[in-house]
Amino acid sequence: MSEQRIVTTVRDCPARLVPVGDPITIPADTFVTITQSLGGNYTLVYKGNMVRVDGTDADALGLEKFQLSFETPANDQIDEEQIWQALETVYDPEIPVNLKSLGLIYDVVAEEKTKTVNIKMTLTAPGCGMGPVLVDDVKYRVGLVPNVKNVEVELVFDPPWNREMMSEEAQLETGMFF
DSSP: OOSOEEEEOSSOEEEEETTTOOEEEEOTTOEEEEEEEETTEEEEEETTEEEEEEGGGGGGGTSOOOOOOOOOOTTSOOOHHHHHHHHTTOBOSSSSSBHHHHTOEEEEEEETTTTEEEEEEOOSSTTOTTHHHHHHHHHHHHTTSTTOOEEEEEEOOSSOOOGGGSOHHHHHHHTOOO
């Protein structure tokens, strides 16, 4: 979504300040401007600040709530495919491509004993201010996968990210395929 739209919150709405990721609450009956909608997340302007609202709270903006649901495995195990499906719903707010397709996810390990998912990821640039918000998005979305009790995300910068790490589809979509 590229055009801006003003909406009124219909209930208190949890959000996070961009780029630091600090949690805030936007009160009900507040005018906000939606500046971007990707992957079920919304970027808004509230009191002059950019904030992120997860699509699971889109109903607070008067929009359809984003539903990320999975079948619970019968064996009480963590399904790694479901982890990757969750990661495909997390988008870089500045590039309209999900983190998996951007090549930002380096490693995913599910520890069955503790029901913890450990993720190593990077950013498109070491100084990217969106790091805390993206890490929170990854933790939240992967935390919706059945049997996951904890999500640990480590930001790493070795190897440094480059466009060759992107899927061909993402390179084509962003005009970086050459």
